[in-house]
Each structure stands twice: as structure tokens, then as C-alpha cells.
Amino acid sequence: MTEGNTAPRRQVPPSRIAAWAAELADILAREEAQRTTRVPYPEKTSLQYAKWQQLHKIVHATPVHVSDRLPRHEQWMAIRDYVWRAVGEREVIEWVTLQVEVARNIAAGIQDLRPRKDGPCHELLLEYVANRKRKALAVHHWALSAAETDGPPDYGIADDPAG
8 A cells, every 4th residue: 555545455356366367377378379480579569568467467466465574585585485376477586586686685795786675575576567567568559659650570580599
């Protein structure tokens, strides 16, 4: 909850969260299938935006509370376990793992050059996912605009190093 908002958060039914998780699993499978096929870029960006929408719904609906008394890296480890179970998306897991490493370094006296926010880990995770969702939407809008103005180019296979 944000400051000034005193309304209680409505509980999302587990059946709805399970449906979102199933939809996310379907999106991740379709995204994986797109890695080996020729798909127009706007279609890829549309799927990426749908993925981040689902991730945002799930992370927002399933808050995880971690004790502030734990060392910061242990807080992030608890969040990583939650992300692994609830989401399972590689980029989010990697981001949370980076937060664990940075928190360990800071605890050992090794400062990170990037500024880090304080606050509850779940809120920071939710902010990260929301920012990725906004970025995915911006990229999708750009892809649609480019497809309209430039015509349909041959997009090829994204992960093919031979081009």
C-alpha cells in the first residue's frame, strides 16, 4: 500500500492467480518457440508485453513479506525463492540474483557504483516488473510504428548468430 491509501488490499482468489500463472506459462512457451522461427518483430514485442503484463499481475497479487531484521542479502534470497516458485521467468530471477550479490557485497564493505533503493524487497521487485512492462509497451509501440512506416522487413531468427 502506498502512503495516504488506507483502503485494504483485496485478496485475489487463488484460482485467478493459478489462471494467470497458466497463461504466463503459455506465453513463456510461445516466446521460447519464437526463438527458432521467423516471426514479425511486432508480434514478438506484443508477446513480450503480454508476458510483462502477466508477471506484473502475479507479483502484484501475491505479495511476499520478508522480515526487516534479516540481513539484506537474505531478504533478497527469500524474494528469489518466491520469484522462482511464483514466476519462474529467467530475466526476473537474474535481476533478483543480482540484488542478492550486491547486498552481499555491500554487507562485506564493497560498495556498488549504482545507487540502490532501500525499502521492502517486494515493492522494489514490483517496481522493476512495472518498469519492464512499461519498456515492453514502448518497444511494442515503436515496432508497430516502424512496421507501418518501413514496411514488413525480413526479421529472421533472433538468436541465429549466422544472421
